[in-house]
Amino acid sequence: MIHMELMSIGKFAKKIGVNVVTLRRMEAKGELLPAHVSSGGTRYYSTKQLKHFLKEETKNKLVVGYCRVSTRSQKDDLETQVNNVKSYMIAKGYQYEIIEDVGSGINYNKKGLKLLIDKINNQEVSKVVVLYKDRLVCFGFELIEYLCEINDVELEVIDHTDKSKEEELTDDFIQIITVFANRLYGQRSKKTKRLIEEVKKQ
Numbered sequence: 001m002i003h004m005e006l007m008s009i010g011k012f013a014k015k016i017g018v019n020v021v022t023l024r025r026m027e028a029k030g031e032l033l034p035a036h037v038s039s040g041g042t043r044y045y046s047t048k049q050l051k052h053f054l055k056e057e058t059k060n061k062l063v064v065g066y067c068r069v070s071t072r073s074q075k076d077d078l079e080t081q082v083n084n085v086k087s088y089m090i091a092k093g094y095q096y097e098i099i100e101d102v103g104s105g106i107n108y109n110k111k112g113l114k115l116l117i118d119k120i121n122n123q124e125v126s127k128v129v130v131l132y133k134d135r136l137v138c139f140g141f142e143l144i145e146y147l148c149e150i151n152d153v154e155l156e157v158i159d160h161t162d163k164s165k166e167e168e169l170t171d172d173f174i175q176i177i178t179v180f181a182n183r184l185y186g187q188r189s190k191k192t193k194r195l196i197e198e199v200k201k202q
Contacts, residue, residue, distance in 0.1 A: 005047045006036055012045035016053050054152070061126040063094040066116055068101040068135045078102070081131050088158050089129060096129075105138030113137075117144075120153050127154040132161075 013020050026032040027043075032053070035046035065085040069078045082098055089096045101112030113136075119125050128148060130136045136144055148155040 006044040007047070007050075009034070009043045009045065012050065015050055061124065063089060063096040063127040063129060064116060064119060064125045065089055065096055065098045065129045066101070066112070066136060067098060067131065068103070068105070068110075068112065070102070070104050072102055074102075081135065085129060085131055085158070094127070094129075105134055105136075108137070108140075117147065120144075120147055120151050123151050123153070125153055127156055129156045129158065131158050133157050 034043040036044045067081045103110040
């Protein structure tokens with residue numbers, strides 16, 4: 001006898017996101033039969049069935065390509081990034097959509113990033129594709145990675161080399177300095193303005 005890891009109908013229903021009544025209806029229609037029924041009529045489903053069901057469900061979900069630049073003046077860079085991500089996803093045979101974003105990698109309030117996080121959290125996508133890690137966020141990449149993990153969303157980075165441009169890093173650094181200087185000296189302080197100007201000169 002082949003050993004199968006079994007789970008109760010209630011546990012299986014919860015894992016695939018339906019209720020027990022729906023599972024019983026699917027059984028009656030012959031769409032999804034229990035892997036084992038005890039002599040007392042208790043229904044059990046296998047982990048193999050779970051994996052198959054979730055795999056079929058994933059096929060119907062889109063892959064999202066996320067592309068970001070820091071400023072609107074980098075329109076050409078954004079277009080190149082989008083084309084690179086599109087070419088990669090077409091070559092992989094993905095059904096995809098693109099989310100474009102403009103804003104610093106340390107700004108977590110961007111429209112595109114918030115839309116992406118909502119899609120991940122709602123399990124609307126099977127995979128997120130970015131050209132470089134820092135196109136997603138400059139800091140806290142592991143947090144987004146963990147959010148993907150707990151929602152069964154794969155995070156795919158095309159190029160793992162560090163390709164950040166110096167001017168973008170400078171912009172992000174200036175934003176960090178500005179935030180802390182404003183807290184220390186106040187937004188209109190001469191010290192704040194002088195500190196930011198010194199950073200820009202570097």
